[in-house]
Amino acid sequence: MTRTRRIKDHHAEGRVFTRRTVIAGAVVAVCFAILIGRLTYLQVMRHDYFADLSQGNRIRIEPIPPNRGLILDRNGVTLATNQPTYQLELIREQVPDVDTTLQGLVDIGLLHPDDIARLHRVIRARRSFEAIPVRLQLTEEELARFAVRRQDFPGVEIQPRLTRFYPARGSAVHALGYVAAISEEDKAKIEETDYAGTTLIGKLGIEGTYETELHGKSGFQQILVNAQGRRVERLGLTVPELSRKEPTAGNDLLLTLDTRLQKVAETALGTNRGAVVALDPSNGDVLALASTPAFDPNVFTRGLAVGEYNALITDVNRPLLNRALRGTYPPGSTVKPLFALAALEYGVVTPEQTHFCAGRWSSPGYGRVRRDWKPEGHGTVNMRKAIATSCDVYFFDIARLMGIDRMAAFVSKFGLGAPTGIDIDGERSGIVPSTEWKKRAYRQKEQQVWFPGDTISVGIGQGQMLATPLQLASAISTVASRGQRFQPRLVKGIRDAVTGQTRELPPITLSPVLLADPAGWEIAIGGMIDVANAPYGTARGAAAKSPYLIAGKSGTAQVFSVASNERIRKAGELAERLRDHALFVAFAPADAPMPKIVVAIIVENAPGGGSAFAAPIARKLLDAYLLTPEELAAQEAKRAPTPVATPRGD
Amino acid sequence: MSANFDSSTHRTLTLTARLLSALHLDGALFAGLLAICATGLGIIYSAAGEDVGMFLRQGGRVVLALAALITFAQVPPRFLRMIAPWLYGLGLLLLLIVMGVGDIGKGAQRWLDLGIIRFQPAEIMKIAMPLFCAWYLHERPLPPSFPTVVVLGLAIAVPTAIIMEQPDLGTAMLVAVSGALVILLAGLQFRYIVGVGALVVGSVPVLWSFFMHDYQRQRVLTFLNPQSDPLGSGYHIIQSQIAIGSGGVFGKGYMNGSQAQLEFLPERSTDFIFAVIGEExxxxxxxxxxxxxxxxxxxxxxxxxxxxxxxxxxxAGSLSATFFVYVFVNTGMVTGLLPVVGVPLPLVSYGGTSMVTLMAGFGILMAVHTRRSLRSREL
Structure with a gap:
């Protein structure tokens, strides 16, 4: 080829281009013809086949809900499991008339008339082809009743489902929480595809806080359904391949709770309103967490009728309230060991320095004359004896010497006035009063002023000071372990549903309380040992014939008024509601560098008033945890005839 | 009365014609595009399950795309020719940047985030590629000589390979096609066409084993036998054919497609929207x-x-023909004639980026067409 430079020939190029464009146009036409041919094949010639596939012989994708993880106590006892039950589900598009169908279900006694309005709302909110549970947990008899009338209810089907079951009924319900129908608020928080087919979601407690661990992920399966939407094995000419994606089960949770101890706590509280928290001071494990009255969480899984739910929330004893975490009480004398430690830390007294208690206390500028709980006084007391006898006068004095802000700063180090950080939601902070706090708490200037008299009340755990039973247990646990602090926890391990491996969660250490002179711990603990063991101790009966050394501190919280929402009308009941709350904190063995258990007990409006009622509960818990069954039986035999309670002690 | 009506209609028509010519728009093409967009909006409302939010978002994109069309229609073709090589260079540079970022991010990286706007450089290439090829051939004698074809072949191959690596097979193919069509329309001799055809066939095994991702290979295999993977990409093909086939001659009626409304049909508002139209x-x-x-x-x-x-x-020829390829690849995929390649149904599928690019292309087409007389006077 000769290398001549070709010259652009515009006309020739134009002709070539036009030719090519025509070819392109032809190709386009041919391709469109092929497309329309293909469409004709699909939509005309094979229309019946595809219409059959899409209509008569439908493949429905059905979600497979995952198995919810189990909840086990520290010894492997099952606290929450899953039980097969049957429920009624409705698919709107297959129901000829929703009103008639629901009314029909009411007529045969499967639905309550009160539920109709709610169900209508739910049915309208969901898509027409979604299966909506209208009635959970059918009994055998109800199942039979529906089965014989099944043909009257197209679009309503019995579905086997696993539901949550709590074998111990109301035991530990405030720690466990419960599961209930998924609400609209819940929906905003969850990934809906992971919850396809799931009807229940964790509310409160472990079930609520650990929802993501427990739930798992839904799977899917294709099923063959007939024109009515009912599942069939095979219908028509074609049986398409059906596929299935397995759900991922939720993880099991291993709790720190000891079911045996939990039962002892609940039995001891009996029909009283109150709370018990037991902690392992060496790692923050919550061994027992009881709040009475309790409720049976199983009722929520079967769906509560409106009336039942209202009864539960308006009950004057407030069974839904978790008193261990959300009940805030004046800690009373149970915080005296902490203020004693504070006095040593700030050097306002020495342990051996004595005060004379004549049963009354006053100081210029500190308001009215204060009376000790013991009218005749305790005589000459040093720090240890002041704790043992719970001498109010001594603590009025050291409160005056320290001033409120130093007291507040010191007890805050023990976690009072702030959530403990326990691994379930809803905990309240309580109040550690201080001049700063009062400024934040009140809007009006004149209310923000801190009066010296306020300081004196706080000195004996009264005034505006408030703490939850969990906070008290945690603070006393820090005393028992000589300053070590752990975040209280209910879950100690997570067992992976897929691998079966248990992941142990390490205890969460908090910054310890360090004293300038660690000998202070022994003074405070000594005082608490004397409470339970010395002849002048306020709870000297509590430790009677104990094979291990108990340290404790009693307390009384005065009830000034009755909350107005606790609608109490009968005069007799009002008197009961004005009785003092009884408190008791204890730990044992007190002579060990690291005691094994700490308990905090509160009994609201305790019979007889005062700590006399709470101390024996502590003893029962300590015995149950520290003694072998044989030792326990022997002790019961020995102790039975003698009454444990002291006449009166604060 | 009727005379009045006629005259007012006439006035309106004249006004419209004047407005169109002032904006350098082609009335017929513009009307056709509007009709397609309107059809698309209608079906998206149904395919998205009566989701007003999605409908409005798509409506917003249509407006944006029309704005792009009108804007590009104002650009004189001479200016486009001038900047064509620079635009191509910029597109290539951005693709390389994205590839670099993608290597660090270790995932499919197609987007370039400029803080204010995020876009895919591959979209620039869809416009820049035909402009560049046409610019290169504009001054050269046609049919293109062998060296010219080699240069353009490389100019097409490099960005195509980068986009394929992103991995975005659909866009890579469209970019390559838009360049190749320029050369074909320029009068590439048939011996070259046969040669390149043989090269492509020969390179298939190489592409298969070195350049294609597992999911792309899977798609091709599934195309050959949809039943082999009924839950994966075979599921798309099976379900879309059921949707189209069950629609019959008249369809099941607007918003009444059970395949689409019951969510059997995946990607029903994006790549598989054609099946929704077929069903309803x-x-x-x-x-x-x-x-x-x-x-x-x-x-x-x-x-x-x-x-x-x-x-x-x-x-103009390349942009029109590429638009056809767009339509055919999507409809062929949905009807089971072609393997599943992620190409949306142009101007109808939900999503904005490709619509803006397409409309910009039509704007260029109109600019070329409406400035004819101007050009001849210049010549």
Whole structure:
């Protein structure tokens, strides 16, 4: 080829281009013809086949809900499991008339008339082809009743489902929480595809806080359904391949709770309103967490009728309230060991320095004359004896010497006035009063002023000071372990549903309380040992014939008024509601560098008033945890005839 | 009365014609595009399960795309020719940047985030590629000589390979096609066409084993036998054919497609929207839509044939033909004629980026067409 430079020939190029464009146009036409041919094949010639596939012989994708993880106590006892039950589900598009169908279900006694309005709302909110549970947990008899009338209810089907079951009924319900129908608020928080087919979601407690661990992920399966939407094995000419994606089960949770101890706590509280928290001071494990009255969480899984739910929330004893975490009480004398430690830390007294208690206390500028709980006084007391006898006068004095802000700063180090950080939601902070706090708490200037008299009340755990039973247990646990602090926890391990491996969660250490002179711990603990063991101790009966050394501190919280929402009308009941709350904190063995258990007990409006009622509960818990069954039986035999309670002690 | 009406109609028509010519728009093409967009919006409302939010978002994108069309229609083709090589260079540079970022991020990286706007450089390439090829051929004698074809072949291959690596097979293919069509329309001799064809066939095994991702290979295998993977990409093909086939001649009615409304059909508002139209509006609906597309394509090719210089001709021809490839690859995929390649149904599928690029392309097409007389006077 000769290398001549070709010259652009515009006309020739134009002709070539036009030719090519025509070819392109032809190709386009041919391709469109092929497309329309293909469409004709699909939509005309094979229309019946595809219409059959899409209509008569439908493949429905059905979600497979995952198995919810189990909840086990520290010894492997099952606290929450899953039980097969049957429920009624409705698919709107297959129901000829929703009103008639629901009314029909009411007529045969499967639905309550009160539920109709709610169900209508739910049915309208969901898509027409979604299966909506209208009635959970059918009994055998109800199942039979529906089965014989099944043909009257197209679009309503019995579905086997696993539901949550709590074998111990109301035991530990405030720690466990419960599961209930998924609400609209819940929906905003969850990934809906992971919850396809799931009807229940964790509310409160472990079930609520650990929802993501427990739930798992839904799977899917294709099923063959007939024109009515009912599942069939095979219908028509074609049986398409059906596929299935397995759900991922939720993880099991291993709790720190000891079911045996939990039962002892609940039995001891009996029909009283109150709370018990037991902690392992060496790692923050919550061994027992009881709040009475309790409720049976199983009722929520079967769906509560409106009336039942209202009864539960308006009950004057407030069974839904978790008193261990959300009940805030004046800690009373149970915080005296902490203020004693504070006095040593700030050097306002020495342990051996004595005060004379004549049963009354006053100081210029500190308001009215204060009376000790013991009218005749305790005589000459040093720090240890002041704790043992719970001498109010001594603590009025050291409160005056320290001033409120130093007291507040010191007890805050023990976690009072702030959530403990326990691994379930809803905990309240309580109040550690201080001049700063009062400024934040009140809007009006004149209310923000801190009066010296306020300081004196706080000195004996009264005034505006408030703490939850969990906070008290945690603070006393820090005393028992000589300053070590752990975040209280209910879950100690997570067992992976897929691998079966248990992941142990390490205890969460908090910054310890360090004293300038660690000998202070022994003074405070000594005082608490004397409470339970010395002849002048306020709870000297509590430790009677104990094979291990108990340290404790009693307390009384005065009830000034009755909350107005606790609608109490009968005069007799009002008197009961004005009785003092009884408190008791204890730990044992007190002579060990690291005691094994700490308990905090509160009994609201305790019979007889005062700590006399709470101390024996502590003893029962300590015995149950520290003694072998044989030792326990022997002790019961020995102790039975003698009454444990002291006449009166604060 | 009737005379009045006629005169007012006439006035309106004249006004519209004046407005169109002032904006350098082609009335017929513009009307065809509007009809397709309107059909698309209608079906998206149904396919998205009556989701007003999605409908409004898509409506917003249509407005944005039309703005792009009008903007590009104002740009003189001469200016486009001038910046063509620079635009191509910029597109290539951005692709390389994205590839670098992607290597660090270790995932599919197609987007370039400029803080304010995020876009895919591959979209620039869809426009820059035909402009560049047409610019390169504009001054050279046609049919293109062998060295010219080699240079352009490389210019097409490099960005295509980068986009394929992103991995975005659909866009890579469209970019390559838009360049290749320029060369074909320029009068590439048939011996080259046969040669390149043989090269492509020969490179398939190489592409298969070195360049294609597992999911792409899977798609091709599934295309050959959809039942082999009924829950994966085979599921798309099976379900979309059930949707189209069950629609029949007249369809099941708007918003009544059980396949689409019951969510059996995956990606029903994006890549598989053609099946929703087939199910709800039947053969009649699909044929009508295809005729709208055919009208736009033929009008585009006619505008290309009447363009007065090489650059305008080639650009207009390539853009129209690429639009056809777009339509055919999507509809072929949905009807089971072609393997599943992620190409949306142009101007109808939910999503904005490709719509803006396409409309910008049509803007260029109109700019070429409406400035003919101006050009001839210059010549």
């Amino acid at each position: 509006w039947g053969l009649i609906g699909l044929t009508t839509l295809l005729l709208m597309y055919l009208f736009v394509i033929v009008r585009g090719l006619y505008m290309a044939a009447t363009a007065q210089d090489t650059f305008g001709r080639l650009v």
